[in-house]
Amino acid sequence: MTGSLYISGLASGLDTDTLIKQLMDIERIPLTRLQQRKIQYNLEKNAWHDVYVRISSLWNTLGDLKLASTFNSFKATSSNEAALTATADSNAVPASYEIDITQLAKPETVASSSQVSTADNVSLGLPAGKLYINFDDGTSKQRYIDVDSNSTLQSIVEAINIVPPTTSDPGAGDIVTASIVDHKLVITSKTSGSGVSISFSDDASGAITDKLYLTSPTEIQIGQDAQFSVNGLAVTRSKNTVDDVIQGVTLNLKGVTNSPVNLQIASDTQRAIDAVNAFVAQYNSVMDFIATKLGDKGDLQSDPTLMAIQEKLRQLASGIVSGVTGPYKSLQDIGISTGEVVGSGTLTFDRSGKLTINTDKLTAALEKDADAVYQLFYNNSGTGGVAVSFDNYLTFLIKGTGNSTYTKGILVAQEDAAQNIIDDIDDQIARMEDRLAMKEEQLRRQFTAMEQALAALQSQGTWLAGQIAGLGAYQRK
Template sequence: AVTVETADSLNGIRDKINAANAGVTATVIDNRLVITSNTTGAASTIDFVDDATTGVLKSLGILTATNTIKNQLVAAQDAAFTVNGLSITRSTNTIADVISGVTLTLKGTSATAVTLEVKNDTQTAVNKIKAFVDSYNALMEDIAAKLAYDSDTKTAGVLQGDRALTDLENQLRRKVSEIISTADPTLNALNLIGITTSGKEATLVVDETKLTETLNAGPDKVALLFGASSTNGNDGVATRMDSTVTLWTQAGTGFLAAKTDSLTDRIEDIEEQVEKMEERLSIREANLWRQFTALEEALTVMSAQSNWLAMQLGQMFGTGTSK
């Protein structure tokens, strides 16, 4: 409910209405208050209740003397249309539940029937498949770089020789090269739709012409090749890749999480070993300093004793002078 005072300006009334979150939006256009429902359909009629004492809504020209809307620009109503002779009404002009897989957007009325032709959006499918291939190639190239060893520069990738990453690389290669038995027998491998492997990194190459032709001829078969799902794990290419990547990257339980935990444990163990080694070295250093100090003290005593003995011997065997 919105309380309107006689002293309120149009802008003030507008702000009160909008602040009330009453399911409507108020605007001021050419010194006129326009109130629009936020929803569509016949059930979205706006109700006004005037104050019996002040009659402010009547004063503003919103209601008539009989409490009906005075200047209704557009009445709330449902969209009415016919599909194959069947009359249908909906509360919105965007309808997605009449024709399976099709969203209708009603723009206006027509005097004659409108023929609707539904075609597969082949180019969008091609673009999505190419995006999939690009993502796969980027991942495989990154893995190859981390596992590589350059014999010319004698430099190795940061994970060169890592068994886990090598295993992932091999798994991904198999996922895109295996036969998909749950797909159509005529299109059960990527090479049959124009996607082949190339180079030692086994990246994928798309023959866009062949892919487009295959999609035009059998879009459902291509969809099955990528998205097939089965209980025995023989899924489509994209489904397989999704399962594999999830298995490796899932937070907390994935292989990468386990690898990270293992490396963290190793780092902590090495740090502990370093601390113990530093402690032993500190003790060894202290011992050596004590030995060095003791040796210096012994040398000082021995030097003093040697000087004393030399003086005594000089006195005992010293020679006199003769004229």
Template sequence: MATITPTTGASGLAIDSIVTGLMTIEKQPLTQLQTQISSYNTKLSAYGTLKSGLSTFQAALDKLSTAAKFTTQTATLSDGSSIVATADGTATSGSYNISVNQLAASQKLATAAFANTSDIIGTGTLKISFGTYNAADTTNGTAASFTSNLDKQAITITIDSSNNTLSGIRDAINAQNASVSASIVNDGSGNRLVITSKETGEVNSMKIDVTDADGNSTDGTGLSALAYDPLATAGSGKNMTQLVAAQNALLTVDGLAVSKSSNTLSDVIQGVTLNLKSVTSTNATLEVATDTSAIQDSVQSFVDAYNKLNSTLNDLTKFVEGGSSSNGPLLGDSTARDIMVKLKGMLAKTSPTATTFRTLADIGIKSSYVDGSLSLDSDKLAKALSTNLSDVAKLFAPSATTSDPQVTYMGSSSKTLSGTYAINVSQLADGTQSVAGTINGVAAIGSGANLTGGVDNAAQGLKIMINGSATGSRGTVTFSQGLAGELSSMIDSWLQADVGSLTVKTDGIQTSIKGLQDRYDDLNAKMPAIEQRYRTQYANLDALLSSMQSTSSYLSQQIAALNKS
């Protein structure tokens, strides 16, 4: 393309300023397109802010979205150094006295000392099995015994010329990646192979049988140096030394003696896991209680997150009288307005399953008439939690009530919608068949005495237990997702990929921006050619004017000459 240089024509024609003025007019559509693109980008950014606010609020809802969030428990011990306890929410609140008399231990066996880890021990086969060793009781005349642990498989290890050294045997045992480990310890007198059961408890005592390639599997020479039969005699099959005996944890809980093979106990107090760290000198007191402070924190987080979202929406949709430049970027936007209306409407809903605390106001959460923000009366919430915790849970989390006392709500899925559904039973469960019937008029899935709502209907995943002897109509079940569940589902519908209202809106804006940008680029690409055309036209005009000026000057000179003559 030819280089364009600013010029003033020979005729005095101001080509530069004329072309500049014309190009300003030509570029007006570009300015309009830039304004439109900027406006769309502002709105796109506003929707991004709204999406982020909704996602943050949804994260706060998660803390209140299931009934389990309201059964959080504390487990406090008077001796936290000896015992660590956690409660899973199903424990019975109360006080327990615990005394630890002995910790569970893993058995450790050691060989005789060897000068070097590379010393050749022998070849053959090791078989390590597990069980309970009971020492002889001379008082009762009971002989020592070893009872195999049928729940644990024995370990068989082949020792040959490739792994017959002390370190080779160690590596061969560890290569099994089974329930024992091996190490070499130098105690000053030499190197000893130490074999340790990975699991604690009396039932995990070890017995090591050797098939020695030298023909004598119990004499303590060759591979039989690793033989350990707890019922044999030293040097004749009991050739390793016991460093630590396998033992159970021994404790008392409220005066009841307890013996367990592990130091982690989840089956002593229902819903409580005890981790034993050391023997106690005195009784430790365990207090199990509902953690209402955690629930209060979650409710406060809900209020704070909603207020932040509400503030964002107010800023995005604000109207400033007398100044459009200060108006919110989503002022008058139908999608933003719909979100605001639905959120406020949801906060005013009444729980269909709760009895005492059915609204947010009942537990101390009120909405401002001025800006729609929420405030929390923490004292009123604390009283509600101490008075009827289950009702507060029903306000936020999934719950259900049934009109038939012999029909019990068992659970739901994320696809179960709030509503009241009819129950009809066509077949009762017995020893040979499962219950059959419908929920919400759709065939339900029977399993034992449980009916679960079928797919592709509002009651999908709703599970109820049918008791009693009546078939036919069994009343109704009223299910509520709870405020947290319904709000979260509603936010999902706005944010859902491809079909969510906000996603559709932003996708549409991005398509419009691309179309406008394409038009801008196409039009802008034509500007140099248009400017060149104008310059050529006015250069030609300038030449014509210059020629006419020359002619006019010549004629003027000729006329002047004639007049003189």
């Protein structure tokens, strides 16, 4: 009840609340239909959003399929990873190497010739000035830090380890690492190899280096080169990470060997297989989802736009790639199809358009001609290939073409269209609820007026009955 106080059926004896409710239920039928339409459009909107998410995930799998390194990949296998590990890039050549490591590269390390203090955080009473760290690895470099009477061994270490923004700023963390061992200042070069030297000076007539016992520092470790052989050829390098000895291979020297380490460089088909598997798995997820949404109980049942998308994806996955000069012209040629070969030698097809991978056939294709497989997905001109065709179409679905019709992409446009209808329905519902509230108030006023009229009639009838009864009594007298 709205408005003033209302008491049901006092004069008429009718259950007017029930009557009003039943009348309003009839009035609310159009509102109920609108609410049901809103529910349906919400389901459609959410379905389009889910299609967008799955299509976007499929789009993301295309990146690796457009990289030559995915298909022309090599792996390096060491027989003794405690002594040697290696990585191979796309420029490597399949081969076998015997590597014997006789010496690892080491950095230069020097230290204070005596304990500087008995406590690392106690002021050393240094004169104010600059401590210079002089470094030479074939190219001379000089860095400095500021010290004063408040400087401690710990604050000096922290100052040295700062990487200076420019060579004119204090700090030497770009060329050395400082630490404290047994209350001595220990300095280690960040560059390994022979010929590295570290020395110290100051602008206080040697007073700072004297107090820190760095005038004649103790050489703890002499910088040395790595020495090793590759298939009997002796090699010397200043670092333990070596990328300029074997084509396309980076060697990580980790320990001296007692016997040669065997290093195998071979084609790595797994990276390409993983990339193809990721693409196919997401493609199948998309096609499964679309088939469900288009089905008899789907939220986008028989939607023409989604049916067109489904058909286009099938065409892209099963079509012949033009402009390819290699032996592989379609995904089926490398073992990817919408079915699998059965006993009769024929293909069985999946109704939803899902793909099946024959891993053995894919592996064989990669081992035979990995570059030709890559060209099937992404050719040299970048204008053809399965990955390019999918990329162009999925970009159109997600982002549109930039013209006035599809500035957001079809998927977003479909979701927005559903939301616009939902917004319009919400407006209609709000207006209808206002009208229904007014209608209910009108009915209550009408029933109230009826009750009041009946009550007045009943009152008059009672008065007349009383008058008639009184007249009868008078006549009997």
